[in-house]
Amino acid sequence: MTANSAERLYEGADWDFATLQRIHDACEKIAKSELGLDVYPNQIEVITAEQMLDAYSSVGMPLYYKHWSFGKHFAHQEAFYRKGLMGLAYEIVINSSPCISYLMEENTATMQTLVIAHAAFGHNHFFKNNYLFKQWTDADGILDYLDFAKGYVAQCEERHGRLAVERTLDAAHALMSHGVDRYPGKKKLDLRAEEKRAGQRRSHEESAFNDLWRTVPTGPLKSASTLSDERRRTLLGLPQENLLYFLEKSAPRLQSWQRELLRIVRHIAQYFYPQGQVKVMNEGTATYVHYRIMTRLHEQGLISDGNFLEFLQSHTNVVFQPDFDDPRFSGFNPYALGFAMMQDIERIVVNPEDEDREWFPDIAGTGDAMAVLRDVWANYRDESFISQFLSPRLMRQMRMFHLHDDPAETAGIRVDAIHDERGYRRVRRELARQYDVGFIDANIEVVDVDLAGDRRLMLRHTVIKGARLNEADAKRVLQHLADLWSYDVSLAEVDATGTLLGEHVSSPRGIPAAA
Amino acid sequence: MHIVDRRLNPSSKSLENRQRFLRRAKALVQGAVKKSAQDRDIKDVLEGGEVSIPLDGMNEPRFRREGGTRDMVLPGNKKFVEGDILPRSGEGSGKASEPGEGDGEDAFRFVLSRNEFVDLFLDDLELPDLAKRKLAEAESEGLHRAGYATSGSPANISVTRTVRLALARRVALRRPSADTIAQLEAEIADCDEPRRSELLVEIDALKAKARRIPFIDPIDIRYRRFETVPKPVAQAVMFCLMDVSGSMSEHMKDLAKRFYMLLYVFLTRRYRHVEIVFIRHTDRAEEVDEDTFFHGPASGGTLVSSALATMHDIVRSRFRPADWNIYAAQASDGDNSYADGDVAGRLLIEKILPVTQFFAYLEVGEAGGHPGFELSGSSLWTLYQRLQAEGAPLSMRKVSDRSEIFPVFHDLFKRRRHQERAAS
Incomplete structure (x- = not known):
């Protein structure tokens, strides 16, 4: 653009597709040349409020298999939306290549600019560069895989009945959060190949089927007791914390299509696994990027003062952090915390104080904020990000304090640390821990199977800090687990010292519908 | 960059999911509908509206932890210093607003459309089975497409079907195509005498054959057939x-x-x-x-x-x-x-x-x-x-x-x- 400052991207609130294109190009110029972002190609889709609600109910994905629970969420959210209790997000962005951003049609031109800068560049860069996404998700394959999943589920419903499929999916959904591999090592998921392999497996089974095998006499079975305990566990791949993986591979009575359904749910869970771990960083990145781009656009005279004020108004709403005693408070606002930390890092890099030099010797005063930030965005997740980059100054600014609530302590809740010299490190460590997946999800593993006896599946919940499982919910989930396993299931709750705190047991509700 | 306008896509993509949900919750929703019908004016009731059903049977359980010692970091400290003990209930404890604890969703509220509402409302009702109903169920008749026929009125000739059959017949009987004849005729122009007479004979034979095998034969002709069906x-x-x-x-x-x-x-x-x-x-x-x-x-x-x-x-x-x-x-x-x-x-x-x-x-x-x-x-x-x-x-x-x-x-x-x- 030949710096004709009078030439605005748009006037007023109206926009059309040409405007969107101009906005995108202007944002892209800043994002690439000034911020040095590296993004997937963008695809911008304009949708209505109803379509936004649709997207909400299927966790933001443009296509998904059919299941009643999505209908439930839709009904629920629609009721809230109609009553005006809930506003809709301005955008949804999908980690795929091309990166799809949904824009609501009723957004004003300024909002569209904000959203494009936020989603199509901020989130997009983060998706493409953060190590978690690189390691765990396959942005190229996800949409094809979802399409395959949708078709496969529909096909299963046709072949095996809707009820049987629904039961399997219900059970799989209940275990979804325990259907992820937490440790890399296995090769990266390639969803396209996965989809192809599922088809091959199926056709191989069909072509290799021969009823004669059933009639071949088998020799005396090798008694399970001849295997040593150790050997048996190794053969079963135990202990295993990916419950869905274990069931898919080892549940004795599942049909092959049921295994495939578990696999689908597991893959999708894996795809979403990183998103929960980088909520603060992801939103912080996007917010920081949109703030930089919008400011720059305003400086270049591409958007008017009035429109810039409109932007600032929604921006401040987004990064608003109520205090703990405010009725609106519901935990840390990831936008607010993320944005504040990004800005703080920029300040430390460009304009450090003595305290910052002491706390962040590596980055303080190096001068190139974008280089530092890009490195941070690529190589950290919430937990490590906070434990490394939360500065004392920001802790003071947000007036953070740490509460320790021990039920055994009758006097009350203790203020363990506050934003002072003695407390900085403890507050930072505790806050980082709040974002640590190791602490967020219950640690539940399959530990053994009683092969010689009643085939009982044994699980163990390692209790941390005395937090036991909710009794009613655990019972329901175990019921689903038992239905898939088709024999009894028991879950022992054990604390760090190995003391048994309690046990839940569940028996299957009769054989699976299609067995 | 692509911009795609999705607004024109068919709406209610999640309709199917919604129907599945309603089917699953049918007994509960029906109970709620009947109940709200008692409370409200019929006129309002039939407008559909919000119903609330208990979450039992509709919940999606997950492993959830509760109790134990908790640590939390909160923003907005005003007067606390390290070592303060805050009473568990009452003002200033910060307990009322802990993050991630909210699950008190024991009833599930959502909005039914008018049609859904009336369907459920009248679901177990049926028109009475009266003896006379047969008499009045006398049916009217309508026309329906019913394949093709070899006879019919000229207005109903199915051109594509007729031409397709004619083509098949011509190919099967090896009717020489106009192109082949034209080619041979072109060859006559520059060739020697013996070849020329040979070609003339051949062309004559081909032309005769083409005359014998018509382009369209009456047996090719098909008519669209309609059937009257009772409505x-x-x-x-x-x-x-x-x-x-x-x-x-x-x-x-x-x-x-x-x-x-x-x-x-x-x-x-x-x-x-x-x-x-x-x-x-x-x-x-x-x-x-x-x-x-x-x-x-x-x-x-x-x-x-x-x-x-x-x-x-x-x-x-x-x-x-x-x-x-x-x-x-x-x-x-x-x-x-x-x-x-x-x-x-x-x-x-x-x-x-x-x-x-x-x-x-x-x-x-x-x-x-x-x-x-x-x-x-x-x-x-x-x-x-x-x-x-x-x-x-x-x-x-x-x-x-x-x-x-x-x-x-x-x-x-x-x-x-x-x-x-x-x-x-």
Whole structure:
């Protein structure tokens, strides 16, 4: 653009597709040349409020298999939306290549600019560069895989009945959060190949089927007791914390299509696994990027003062952090915390104080904020990000304090640390821990199977800090687990010292519908 | 960069999921619908709206942890210093607003559309299985495409099908194509004499063959075939008969109106097209519009037969029983002049009942009355009761309170057991 400052991207609130294109190009110029972002190609889709609600109910994905629970969420959210209790997000962005951003049609031109800068560049860069996404998700394959999943589920419903499929999916959904591999090592998921392999497996089974095998006499079975305990566990791949993986591979009575359904749910869970771990960083990145781009656009005279004020108004709403005693408070606002930390890092890099030099010797005063930030965005997740980059100054600014609530302590809740010299490190460590997946999800593993006896599946919940499982919910989930396993299931709750705190047991509700 | 306009995509992508959810929660939703129907005006109820169902059976369980020692970092410290002990309840403890604890969702509220609501509302109701229904189920006929035929009217020639068959035949019989002949003729122009005569013979043979095998033969010709198929009658007319003489109070009219509304909604679920005819009567009857029907002032004596006669006339002139399903609902406080009984009875038995699907008589009483406990019925009630005992297909109920309207309606149209068997 030949710096004709009078030439605005748009006037007023109206926009059309040409405007969107101009906005995108202007944002892209800043994002690439000034911020040095590296993004997937963008695809911008304009949708209505109803379509936004649709997207909400299927966790933001443009296509998904059919299941009643999505209908439930839709009904629920629609009721809230109609009553005006809930506003809709301005955008949804999908980690795929091309990166799809949904824009609501009723957004004003300024909002569209904000959203494009936020989603199509901020989130997009983060998706493409953060190590978690690189390691765990396959942005190229996800949409094809979802399409395959949708078709496969529909096909299963046709072949095996809707009820049987629904039961399997219900059970799989209940275990979804325990259907992820937490440790890399296995090769990266390639969803396209996965989809192809599922088809091959199926056709191989069909072509290799021969009823004669059933009639071949088998020799005396090798008694399970001849295997040593150790050997048996190794053969079963135990202990295993990916419950869905274990069931898919080892549940004795599942049909092959049921295994495939578990696999689908597991893959999708894996795809979403990183998103929960980088909520603060992801939103912080996007917010920081949109703030930089919008400011720059305003400086270049591409958007008017009035429109810039409109932007600032929604921006401040987004990064608003109520205090703990405010009725609106519901935990840390990831936008607010993320944005504040990004800005703080920029300040430390460009304009450090003595305290910052002491706390962040590596980055303080190096001068190139974008280089530092890009490195941070690529190589950290919430937990490590906070434990490394939360500065004392920001802790003071947000007036953070740490509460320790021990039920055994009758006097009350203790203020363990506050934003002072003695407390900085403890507050930072505790806050980082709040974002640590190791602490967020219950640690539940399959530990053994009683092969010689009643085939009982044994699980163990390692209790941390005395937090036991909710009794009613655990019972329901175990019921689903038992239905898939088709024999009894028991879950022992054990604390760090190995003391048994309690046990839940569940028996299957009769054989699976299609067995 | 691509910009895609998705706004024109078919909407309600999640409709299927919603239906699955409703199917799963059907028993619960139906209970909620019935309950809200009791609390609200019928008019509002049928508008659909928000219902709330218990979450039981609809929940999606996950492993969840609770209790234990908790650590939390919160923003906005104002006066705490390290080592302070905060009481667990009361002001300033910060406990009321802990993150990630909210699950107190024991009831699930959502909005049903009008259609969904009415479907569920009327789900266990069915049109009564009357003997006469067969008569009125006489069907009209419509045309349907039914493949192709070798004979038919020229207007129905199917060109593509004909040409396709002709082509197949020409290929099968090796009809020389015009191109081949043209090629040979071109070759004649520059070739020596012996070859030339050879070619001429060949061309002649080909031309002869082409003449023998026509381009289009009568056996290629196909006609689009249509079949007449019976179509069920998909229209109904609903007659609302009401006594508007002085003895009918506003309350009674209100009861009648509610009943008519339910019947109308019910019929519109079953028929594509429903017409309503309002006939009000004192000692003479007239067809009126809705507003006059319910609110127009009228006075006079009471002759039920006049209304029945008017209805009969209207049926004869406008609603051929072969084309229309005829429903009638009569509301009255039960007064009728004694002398009119016989005339009305005869009219009903001979003229009205044979052509109607269903005839309901609703006797409305004052609020606080005790229908069903009266020792002697009203004159109309006694008359209809006698007819019913003689085997006339009449339905009759007494209503004196708003809350009874739906139960009475429900009772009249309850799905009978033998129908359930037939349906399943």
